[in-house]
Amino acid sequence: MKVTIRVRRQDPEVEDTAPFWQDYSLEIEDNATVLDALIKIREDMDGTLSLRCSCRSSICGSCAMRINGHAGLACKTQAAAALQEGDVIEVEPAGNMPVIKDLVVNFDLFWDKVMEVEPYLQPQGPEPEGEYVVSNESMLHLSGVTACIMCGACVSDCTVMEVDPSFLGPAALAKAYRFTADPRDGDDEGVSKDRLEQLNAPSGIWDCTRCLECVQACPKGVAPMERIMAMRDQAITAGFHNTNGARHTEAFSESVEQSGTLDELKLVPKSLGMTNIQGLLNYAPVALQALTHGKMPPLMHKKIEGIEHVRRIFEQVDETER
Amino acid sequence: MRYAFFPGCVSRGGCPELYPAAVLICKRLGIDIWEMQGASCTGAGVLQEKNQLLGDTLNARTFAMAEYWDLPIMTICSTCQGVMSQANFRLRDPEYRAQVNTYLAEEGLEYKGNADPKHLLWILIEDYGLDKLEELITRPLHGVRLAPFYGCYLVRPTDALQFADNPDRQDSLEKLIEILGATVVDFSGKTRCCGFPILTINERNSLAMVGKHTSEAKDLGADAMITPCPLCHLNLDSFQPKAAAQAGRDIGLPILHMPQAIGLAMGFPASELGLRRHIVNTRPLLTQLTPVGAAH
Amino acid sequence: MGESMNRNLAVYRNQEGMEETLGDLEQLQERFKTVPVENKGKVFNTDLVFGLELGFMLDVAPSIVVSAIDRKDSRGAQARTDYPNRDDENWMKHLVCSAGETGPEVSYAPVSITRWEPEERKY
Numbered sequence: 001m002k003v004t005i006r007v008r009r010q011d012p013e014v015e016d017t018a019p020f021w022q023d024y025s026l027e028i029e030d031n032a033t034v035l036d037a038l039i040k041i042r043e044d045m046d047g048t049l050s051l052r053c054s055c056r057s058s059i060c061g062s063c064a065m066r067i068n069g070h071a072g073l074a075c076k077t078q079a080a081a082a083l084q085e086g087d088v089i090e091v092e093p094a095g096n097m098p099v100i101k102d103l104v105v106n107f108d109l110f111w112d113k114v115m116e117v118e119p120y121l122q123p124q125g126p127e128p129e130g131e132y133v134v135s136n137e138s139m140l141h142l143s144g145v146t147a148c149i150m151c152g153a154c155v156s157d158c159t160v161m162e163v164d165p166s167f168l169g170p171a172a173l174a175k176a177y178r179f180t181a182d183p184r185d186g187d188d189e190g191v192s193k194d195r196l197e198q199l200n201a202p203s204g205i206w207d208c209t210r211c212l213e214c215v216q217a218c219p220k221g222v223a224p225m226e227r228i229m230a231m232r233d234q235a236i237t238a239g240f241h242n243t244n245g246a247r248h249t250e251a252f253s254e255s256v257e258q259s260g261t262l263d264e265l266k267l268v269p270k271s272l273g274m275t276n277i278q279g280l281l282n283y284a285p286v287a288l289q290a291l292t293h294g295k296m297p298p299l300m301h302k303k304i305e306g307i308e309h310v311r312r313i314f315e316q317v318d319e320t321e322r
Numbered sequence: 323m324r325y326a327f328f329p330g331c332v333s334r335g336g337c338p339e340l341y342p343a344a345v346l347i348c349k350r351l352g353i354d355i356w357e358m359q360g361a362s363c364t365g366a367g368v369l370q371e372k373n374q375l376l377g378d379t380l381n382a383r384t385f386a387m388a389e390y391w392d393l394p395i396m397t398i399c400s401t402c403q404g405v406m407s408q409a410n411f412r413l414r415d416p417e418y419r420a421q422v423n424t425y426l427a428e429e430g431l432e433y434k435g436n437a438d439p440k441h442l443l444w445i446l447i448e449d450y451g452l453d454k455l456e457e458l459i460t461r462p463l464h465g466v467r468l469a470p471f472y473g474c475y476l477v478r479p480t481d482a483l484q485f486a487d488n489p490d491r492q493d494s495l496e497k498l499i500e501i502l503g504a505t506v507v508d509f510s511g512k513t514r515c516c517g518f519p520i521l522t523i524n525e526r527n528s529l530a531m532v533g534k535h536t537s538e539a540k541d542l543g544a545d546a547m548i549t550p551c552p553l554c555h556l557n558l559d560s561f562q563p564k565a566a567a568q569a570g571r572d573i574g575l576p577i578l579h580m581p582q583a584i585g586l587a588m589g590f591p592a593s594e595l596g597l598r599r600h601i602v603n604t605r606p607l608l609t610q611l612t613p614v615g616a617a618h
Numbered sequence: 619m620g621e622s623m624n625r626n627l628a629v630y631r632n633q634e635g636m637e638e639t640l641g642d643l644e645q646l647q648e649r650f651k652t653v654p655v656e657n658k659g660k661v662f663n664t665d666l667v668f669g670l671e672l673g674f675m676l677d678v679a680p681s682i683v684v685s686a687i688d689r690k691d692s693r694g695a696q697a698r699t700d701y702p703n704r705d706d707e708n709w710m711k712h713l714v715c716s717a718g719e720t721g722p723e724v725s726y727a728p729v730s731i732t733r734w735e736p737e738e739r740k741y
Binding site for chain 1: 359360428478514517
C-alpha cells in the first residue's frame with residue numbers, strides 16, 4: 001500500500017523554528033499502523049524525525065499524537081483506516097502541550113496536574129488491623145479509570161485547556177475520580193470530602209464543557225468526561241452546593257421536573273444565584289440586547305402534556321437510586 | 323415522509339427564530355412533521371450528570387411515544403440528537419431497557435428499542451436525498467463562504483452516533499453547504515466546543531471559545547457560520563459581541579441556523595426565517611445573495 | 619541482530635544455532651564501527667540514542683550467547699534440544715558473565731537456597 005505521511009515538524013535548533021509540513025511517500029504493509037509507517041520513515045528515510053514510542057501495542061502510552069486532526073495512539077491506528085484524500089495521513093504532535101521537537105511534546109504540565117490531585121490513597125478513618133478489605137463490587141467501577149496509560153490524548157484535544165491552561169484537565173480529573181470513588185479513600189463512608197472540596201474550586205470539575213473530546217480521544221475507554229460528571233454529583237451529594245455549576249445542574253433538573261422542558265429565563269439567574277446582583281448585572285446588557293431583537297424565550301413557560309408522568313418518573317427513579 | 327418532530331427546548335426558547343424556520347422548510351420539502359407535545363427535555367447531558375438512569379428513562383419515554391405513533395424521530399438540535407443517541411446506545415441492552423420500562427408502564431408506554439432519532443441534517447442526506455433538496459433551491463448561495471460548526475454532540479462519541487454505519491455523517495454539514503451553492507470554509511474549530519455549557523460557570527473561558535472559533539472562520543474569509551445546534555447559536559451569536567470585546571478585536575460573523583441557510587437558498591425572505599432576531603447583524607450577508615428568481 | 623537472536627536464542631536452543639549467532643554478532647560488531655548517525659541535533663535525537671543503544675546491545679548479546687552455550691542443560695527459559703534434561707548435579711549454579719579481553723568470560727556462583735527448595739517444574 002502506497003501512502004503519504006504528512007508530518008508536522010518543528011526543530012528548535014535551526015534558524016527558522018516555525019512548524020512546517022513534510023511529506024514522506026512510502027510503501028507499507030496493508031495492515032500497518034501509523035506508527036509502523038513513522039518508524040519506517042525514521043529508520044529508512046529520515047533519521048532526523050523525532051517521535052516517542054515504545055511498546056507498539058497501546059500499553060505504554062508513548063505515541064499519542066494527532067492523526068488527521070484528532071488525538072490517538074499511532075500504534076492503535078490502522079494506516080488503511082486513516083487514509084484521507086490522495087492517500088494522505090496527517091500527523092501532528094499532541095495539542096495543549098509545548099513541542100520539544102517534531103512529534104515529541106513536553107509533558108511537564110501534564111504531570112504537574114496529575115500530582116496536583118494527589119494521586120494516592122488518603123484514608124481518614126481508623127487504620128484497620130490487617131488489610132483494607134473492600135468488596136469486589138465496590139471496586140469494579142474503577143476498572144475503567146485504572147486502565148489509563150497516561151498517554152495525554154485526552155489532554156491534547158481538551159477544548160477547555162486550549163483556552164485556559166490552568167484547567168486541571170481530563171487526565172488529572174480522571175485520576176482524581178480513581179480516588180474519590182475508591183471506598184478506602186476519605187472518611188469511614190468512603191467519602192473523599194477534602195478532595196471534593198478542592199476539585200469543586202475554579203479550574204476543577206465545573207470547568208469542563210462536556211464536549212466529549214476526551215471520551216472520543218481516549219484509546220483505553222477511560223471516558224474522563226464521564227468521571228468528571230460523576231464527581232460533580234459526588235460533590236453535590238457531599239454538600240457542596242455553592243457553585244454556579246451545582247446551582248445550574250439543580251435548577252436545570254428542577255425545571256425539567258416541574259415543566260418537562262427547560263425554562264431558560266429562570267436558569268441563568270438561578271445558576272448565578274438569585275442574590276448575586278453583580279453576576280446578574282453582568283448579563284443585563286446581553287439580556288437587553290436579546291430582548292430588543294426578540295431573541296428571548298416566551299415569558300410564560302408552558303408545561304408539556306403528561307407532565308405528571310415526568311414528575312412521577314423523577315420521584316420513582318430518585319427512590320430507586322436511594 | 324412523516325416524522326415525529328422533537329423541537330427541543332431552545333428552538334422555542336432562547337433561539338425562538340429556529341422553530342419557525344425549521345417548520346417552514348419542512349413544509350417546502352414536503353416533510354410532514356407531527357410535533358411531540360408530550361415529550362420532555364432530553365436532559366442535555368446536565369440531568370445525566372446527576373442521574374443517568376433518570377435521563378435515559380425520560381428519553382426512553384420519548385422513544386416509546388414515537389414507537390407508539392410508528393414514526394421516526396426528527397431533531398433540530400445537535401445536543402438533543404447527541405443525548406438521544408447516547409441514551410439509545412445504552413438502551414440497546416435489553417436488561418437495562420426492561421429496568422427503564424418499569425417506570426414507563428404506568429403511562430401505558432413501553433420502549434421496544436426500535437427508535438432511530440435523526441437530526442434534520444442527517445435526514446436530508448440519508449432519507450430525503452440531497453439531489454431532491456437541490457431541486458428546491460431557487461436562490462443558490464453562490465459566492466457565499468460558509469464555515470460549518472457542528473456542535474460537539476453531533477460528532478462525538480462516534481460509536482453512539484453510528485458513524486461507522488453512516489459515513490456521510492462525518493462531513494454532513496459540508497455536503498449540505500455545497501448543495502446550497504455556497505463555498506465551504508474549512509477551519510480547525512468546526513468540531514470543537516462553542517463554550518455554551520460553561521457560560522454561567524466560567525464566562526471567560528466560554529467567551530474565549532466563541533472568540534477563537536468565530537475569529538478563525540472570519541479570518542479565513544467566512545461570510546457567515548452555519549450550525550445545526552441552537553445552543554451553539556446562542557453562544558456564538560448572542561455572546562459574540564462580548565467575546566469580541568474580550569478578545570479585543572472586531573468579529574461580526576453572522577451565525578445561521580442550518581434551517582435558515584436552507585430557507586435562504588429556497589428563496590424565503592429573511593424576515594420569515596427570523597434573521598432579524600439575531601444579535602450579529604445578518605444584513606451584510608443578505609446583500610450578497612442574488613435576488614430570487616435570477617438566473618443561476 | 620534481532621533476527622539472528624530470535625532465530626537461535628529464543629526458548630529452544632542448540633549448539634549449532636547459537637554458534638551461528640555468535641558469528642553473526644561478530645560481523646555486526648565490525649559493521650557497527652562505521653555506523654552513521656544522520657541526525658546531528660542535540661534535542662530529542664532518537665537517531666543518536668538508537669545508535670548508542672545498538673552498541674550496548676551488541677556488547678550484551680554475546681554474553682547471552684556465550685552463557686547459553688556454556689550451560690549444557692535445560693531449565694526455565696532455556697530449552698536446549700541437544701541437552702533436553704535438567705541436570706542439577708552439574709548445573710545447579712549461577713553463571714556470571716563479565717567482559718574479558720576478547721569477549722564475554724563465564725564464571726560460576728553458588729545458588730543460595732532458603733525457604734523453598736528448587737525443584738523441577740512438572741506441568
